[in-house]
Amino acid sequence: MSPDYDGPIIDVHGHWGPWFFAMDIGSVEENERLLDYYGIDLQIVSASEAVVYDAPGGNARLDAVFAEHPRLRGYVVVNPNTPEVGRADAERFLASDRWVGVKIHTTYPGRSIASPQMRDTFDMLEALHAVVLVHTWGPDVLDLAALVADRPHVTAIAAHAGATSWDGAIEAAGLTDRLYLELSCSITDLARVLRITEQVDHRRLLLGTDATLIDPAVAIGLYQSADLSAESRELIFWRNAAELFGLDPRAGENGRDHRNPSAVKEQ
């Protein structure tokens, strides 16, 4: 990808809040700094607390953040061990246009994508016609495709595109047209990004950064390593996400200052 892309950007995989690692990334000002620095117009975030500990508590605390930060949108985190609690949160928050989808992790709840609890949770999401971002790592990305294929009103994003199982992600994307891939990941194998961008319809690829846990340089750098046309860059960096979530990248422009060159400077 050309480094001089200057179009809109929607990041479909972000986080707000601290993590338990040696990182000082927990304040929403860090989200804002990275949005400014990388010119990201909108970022869809989940609360780290909701992901790793208390889903309803973290969701509620994230809701309070949105008023002062117009470039952020939210994922309602659902713990598959408590789908009814998740349903209540989803129905409550998705009524607001600041919340646009559901996020499910597998590690912290200790439930695989193939688990009965996840099937129950997806039945609940089917009734809500939800867009859901699901953590995938390894062959479970194929399990996600199967869940989505059986539920015609659910659309899913495979977070990390299967990570180590990017070949599985490619296969999964071929099983249903309601499965999107985003590539955020510490695994920067060149084969991963090349094969995915060669073999998956670019209308099904999205930019996810995993920020503020991971610097957006990683996901942006991965896509830079692929030979993408200008049209594909537009699709991956914002058009696909705008269509999927019904978002206008200009919607957060009151909080955006990245067009000001002074926002990007070396120290």
Add this chain to the structure above:
Amino acid sequence: MYRPLPTGPIALDCDVLVGTWPAQADIDLSPEKAAATLAEADVTGALVCSARGAWFDDVDGLAETLSLAADRPAWSPVVTVNLRNALRAEELLATASNAGVRTLRLFGALQGVPIASPAYRHTITLAAAAGITILTDGDVREIWPAFAGQGLRVVFLDVHAYHLADFILLAREEPGFVSSTRLLNAPDSIERLVGEVGAQHAAFGSRAPLHAIAPSTLRLRHARISAEDRATIGGGWLTDTTVTP
């Protein structure tokens, strides 16, 4: 999107592989591809190791590495030892040293060799006696005791942002412990490391061309550190101790 700022070349990539990689045999690891990747990223020097030594034959791997580096002044050859048969390590390191090689790369994790194995101890002892800088794969939280307390210069190639706290604790006690930047990918990992223990404990590494180089170059070039610290990480003392004159 932002426009990357011109911050100048990166003098040394400590993690460059050439040859072939069985698990990703469809990726071009030729020396020509490696050179082109580094040039495009404005990385001007590299510590280069043939993957042949990692996977198959360390003696032939060294010969291949020396041959490649002989044609490319910006590349410094790196020797590796097959830790599954370290009986040849002493002779191999002597050969490498006579050829001007100043860096040893260990692939113990790749080769499935436990860090407590005699092969590791033997090879590290030889490297210490020769004053050779070591590059090593593996989880720093598990392998560090084998390298500690010996005054060694060791670049841990797989330190992840998630494990930065452990590395900082080690670096406070070990002046020669260095982390590659490849997986220091949180928004403040490099900055935190520099702030806690100094830029001399970090070295730019990308694992190109097996891995995409842009995530590593972007992260270093945009790290919120001084130009002096950036230069140290992008070469600095590692250049003085590893680059073949």
